[in-house]
Amino acid sequence: MTPTVVVVGGGYGGITVARALDDVADVTLVEPKETFVHNVAALRAAVDPSWAEKIFIPYDGLLSRGRVVRDRAARVTPGHVELASGATLAADYLVLATGSTSPVPSRLDVPELDAARERLRDVRDALDRSSGVLLLGAGPIGLEFAGEIAAAWPTTPVTVVDRGPALVGGRFPDEFRADLGRQLDALGVRVLLGTTLTAPPDPAPGTVRPFTVTTSAGEIIAADLWFPCYGTGVESGYLADSLAAARQPDGRLAVTGELRVAGHERVFAIGDLTNTPELKMARSAVQQAEVAAANVRALISGDTLRGYTPLPDGIVLPLGPSGGVTYDAEAGFLGAEMTARIKATFHIERFQETLGVPATV
Template identity: 65%
Template sequence: MTANVVVVGGGYGGITVARALDDIAHVTLVEPRETFVHNVAALRAAVSPEWTERMFIPYDDLLRHGKVWQERAVRVSADEVELTSGTVLPADFVVLATGSTAPFPAQLEDTGRAAGAARMRAVRDTLTRASHVLLLGAGPIGLELAGEIKAEWPGTAVTLVDPAADLLGGRFSGEFRQELREQLGAMGVRLLLGASLRALPQPGPGELRPFTVTTDDGQVLAADLWFPCFGTGVDTTYLGSGLAAEREPDGRLAVTGNLRLTGHERVFAVGDVTAVPELKMARNAMQQAEVAAANIRSVIEGGPGLSRYRPADDAIVLPLGPAGGATYDPEAGVLGAEVTAQIKRTFHLERILETLGAPAR
């Protein structure tokens, strides 16, 4: 009999698992969005009409034998997945790949392509009219968004505020952070590090309207647009009582070295939803997914054993607009703007298209 594999979540990890097992199992991918959303390119899409169109990719060609079910999972157990419609999908294997949340425009949660594209066009229109943008958070999201804004609109003032004393919370090497500081300075981005706001701005995020805020040391900042660039999380409330015990305090899931949910031989988890101690990035999610898929295949075929996933060392490619940015690799060290821009030129779209079985664009 063909094994039923239900993959919950159609992000980077989910599509990788689903594609890899389509030839050996009956795969059902459960995903509420009508298309895959290439969120890695979202901040470029916030300023570039070209990328707004390119970041939405249909699921139509992902599976030859399985099915993509456009619904949300509301209850997941070790042997079935219940959907919002009440449909219950039986499962011999369950793969949890529901990813994480991040603030807009770094991530789009709209389930429809038209609504998501409209939000991106609206934020670009707002940025076009802004005179001073305040970004809260000097992590990867804040730095990348600052670079995109200044590259597209050099005359727009951009201020980054973060309570941490250094960029990226001091993570990565000093040389890497210094490279970013120098490029941001050359672009005219103002950095206020080691500073907190007494209260969040009013109006709301993304709303164009003049406002002032005060830092904890009494400095008054005036701007007319702001975005939160901090705060990521996961939603694992869909887990039934038999699986919910494996949630960590932050909601992420404890997994074994084989990427099985602890205590459950046929439930796997991959990507940002896991508590694997590594940076939560698309490439790491896809690498986890490859290991999980290989392990499920081994169980189905009665293979000799399961592979272990080795958490990735810290590495990052952080663009600051189409021509800037910095890269840190544990072997190559710090790489500058030219190499970084080349790496991020396509945001690895070609690999995503290949995984989805979609034509080149």
């Protein structure tokens, strides 16, 4: 009999592993969203209408033998996935790929396509009406969003506040952060580091309404629109029985060198859900998916399993269509021109190919 594989989560890692196993197993991908969402380009889509449609890619062409089930995993145990609809899927092999959450618009918090489109329209409309934007968090999300806003609305003041002492976490050279700061300054983005707000803004995030806030240093900031750009979390509350024991305090799963969930031979975890010591990004999710798929194939055929080597710190951080900074362990530091080239398409063509959709860029 053909072995069954259930992949829980249809993000970057999930679609990669599902497609890679479609020829050797009966694959079922479980995903509540109506379409794949290319989150890497979500912040561009929040300011640029031409990108608002591109980031939604249908799942229809992903699998030729398997199937995509639009549902949510409610309870997962070794060998079984209980769905929110009440159905239960049996699995010889499980791949957990439910990814992470972060605030709108870096992630869209609704599964329906029309509602997700509306979220983007609401953000763009609010930005268009705003006379001053406050972003909380000077990590990759906050700084990329600041760059997108400043490039699209150059006369709108943008302020970024973060309690940390430096721009962007991770092990990056001084040159990287220096050029990042220079470009932000040239865009007119004001960054306040090493400080917090004494109280959060009164309006709800994404709502245009004048407010003032005070930093712990006593500075008063006036704006009429704000967004949280921090607070990434993982979705693993659906795990039960022995799988729940692998959850760490932050919700991530302890995995072996072969990306198996600790204590389980036929259950794999990939992407942001894992405790691998590396920055959680789409590229690492895809690489982990490739290793996990190879190892499922190896278990099916009786071959030797592969180990996964965590990626060194690296990032491509755009600041609008023509700016940004990049750091790669092999290439080193790259400035605005090369970053803009790398992010010109946000590599969407790669994921369109995985999903069996004709390239649109």
